[in-house]
Amino acid sequence: MATRLMKAFDAAFGHPRGKVGELGGRLMAKLNAGVEAHVVDLARPAANETVLVVGPGPGVGLRLAAERSFQAIGVDPSRVMLDEARERCADLVASGRVELREGTAARTGQEPSSVDVVVSVNNVQLWDNRPAAFHELFRVLKPGGRLVVSVHRMALDVSELELVREAEAAGFTNVTTSLYQHGGVVPPAVQLVAEVPA
Helix, strand or coil, X not given: CHHXXXXXXXXXXXXXXXHHHHHXXXXXXXXXXXXXXXXXXXXXXXXXCEEEEECCCCCHHHHHHHHHCCXXXXXXXXHHHHHHHHHHCHHHHHCCCEEEECCCCXXXXXXXXXXXXXXXXXXXXXXXXXXXXXXXXXXXXXXXXXXXXXXXXHHCCCCHHHHHHHHHHCCCXXXXXXXXXXXXXXXXXXXXXXXXXX
């Protein structure tokens, strides 16, 4: 029974797939809306900047980032989530303000120094190799670029200090973490903010 429940949870939220993944996407869109908005505010995308959204899920934060920036690029390994994000951002996809493709934090498909901001919400716990992912995100950010990562504290399997160390080992500077309580039934989130040296 526990194994079946874990598989269903993974199909809904961990690696969304099928009808269960579609349902998970709808729940994520509702439950994560507040933290998605907060993270985009924290990242401060400007009208002339390009934002990379790692694991955009159903596209709530992706849409918010695109509305404030020149372009937002979403990379996600789940086709179900890419389809939901494409539907949510259909007008922005049509205008070229949103681009979506399969990818992960460690394999974004971006050129070096090609984005100004990277954001990721409730995704870091799914990165197969966090140190490699931090190195990849450092690689694709321009000098002076910003990284904002947020994750439910209960989903994090390492300490906040370990996250800071991994980001610093990749080259990020001014790395800080904080807790954000966004209300409702959603647990507090750990936020990591970092920069690429200018």
